[in-house]
Amino acid sequence: MMCTAFCPNDAFEVNGYHLETRIQSLSPKEDLFVSCFRETQLHPDELVVPCVGALSLVHLLALCLKSFGKLVFNVSACESCENRAAAERLESLVALLKNHHDRIEAELIINKTATETMSPLTAESRRSFLMGLKNSLVSVVESQLPSFQHNPTDKVSRNRRVPRKVKLLRDLLNQLDQKKKDLVSSLCLYEIRVTDNCAVCPLCKGICPTGAIKIEKVDNHKTLVIDNTLCSGCGLCETFCKNDALQLQRPEGLDMAKEGGNC
Template sequence: MPGGTALSIDGELCVNLRGRTLSCRACATLCVSSALKLSEDAVTLNADKCTDCGACLPACPTGVFSMQGFSPSHFLHELNSHDEVHIHCSANTDKTEGISIPCLHLLDARLAATAFAAGTRIFHLPGLDHCEQCDKGNAIHHIITTQNRLTQWFGIDSAPQMIIPTALLAEQKGEHQQHEKQSPQISRRQFLQRAGLRVVASVNLCSTPAEADDTLRSQHGFNHINIEHQRPVAYQSLLAEKLTELPWVANEIPWYGRAINHECNACLACGQRCPTGALQVEHNDAGRGISFKTELCTDCGLCTQLCPMDAIRRYKVTDITEVIAPRSALMYRYHSTCPHCAGDFLPQAEDEELCSTCQKEQALESEWLGLAQQ
């Protein structure tokens, strides 16, 4: 691989570049080797430092990163809906059965939930024995957090189980509670209650063919990127496909919606720059607007950051039907002709007859007339 790393970067999707401010550091915060450098102009990878742990893949809300040798969809295919699976990391040399992935950091709650919907209920993770000494970083906290999230979504009795070796769980439990005070904790008994079920009898390498890597380092300035480039995030889209097949706890669907109020000035920046395509520009001869498809939204926050009118509202989605609903219009403005200047404009309200320039001129004339009459 170029630069000695399996990681690829599509920097055009980064919220920092699109928003022109360093508002997200999710990937760099998790990078144990400090291989990622972020700015308003680039996502830069030091390939010599990168350990190919892949923690940045599920952490990034906009899908900036991909990795040769791992694909979320291919991983699910390899699980093959087995009730119980063994998942090994690349550092684990005892791979007598199960599936191998580069690092357990790649397994997040969305991916585990999607596998759960397909039939997988028990995840044995023997590779965790190597975590504390591994140069890819310690994934134990990440796995405990993932189990906590699954329990939050589906409840203790229904959630799939991450089987952590008992000794490791005992060592890590106290330290993890300091970092996750507000997350529901899973007891050792709950982790191990179904450990006697059957296992998958064959080993498979969860890998995909190499793809062209022209985005290893995204070092182009803002003026050189395509800010209208959009792509769904795989982790999110795969879960959305299985949304109706899962036993969600009430109000725990991990999606947020968007609404646009009358303050919107139809600048269309939110739809133009949305990385995932959740927000899109609708433009034709009659007018222009913004449409929204909930299932594509990863709640990256870029739209609310960009809006100059503070017109976008974020809200928690509680109904599955809203997530899987077709794309719908959040805002649409019809073209109108100003009777004063004959110019084309987009009224913000139905009773708005003059363009904003003529409105200001009219207000100024009224003000001067009022002063003259005093």
């Protein structure tokens, strides 16, 4: 499931489950509990994900900065799961975010022991919720998470659209003050630095697979314009630049995000 977290262009996803949409629909609240479908639910109003490995750094920042008092990740069943490396990676990401407590007010908690039980009413509500996601998730769990096919009903939205992670990231940046924007940018965004050697030729623009590089022309003066939110860090622009004018800088959170094993 970690491949869904790392992929910047929605090429890997749980069929029919869009975590970014779920996060955007959340309203600020005092506490938020997050768990996977195998966990015992600790709270009736819980964000249930297919696997904690699906949580990217962008997802975590969006949750942290939604004014939650506590953000509790329930990983009590992860130790016995074949995907337990995902929980280890989540712990690394949470530790990284805790280092920025001056800009992240939410209290981040990793819960490894399920001590609370659900009432029968809550359990029934949870079962109803799971049944509502039957077509997209129950079949996934039963088939041990195979390679997923694109949802044919989503064909129109896949025609050169902005990836959902990018939309979530942009919405997050638009809502934050400058101090928190700087944090999100340093942790999540690649930076393409343009030196004076740039001749503003169209090579990097043409080779960029995500449309992150554009050329603007004003009064016969051309300028290279970079949209860092679209940059996937592929490095093609840096590699193929004839003048060595581009320098790609990795975000601070990238190496930490990749700790915890393979997907």
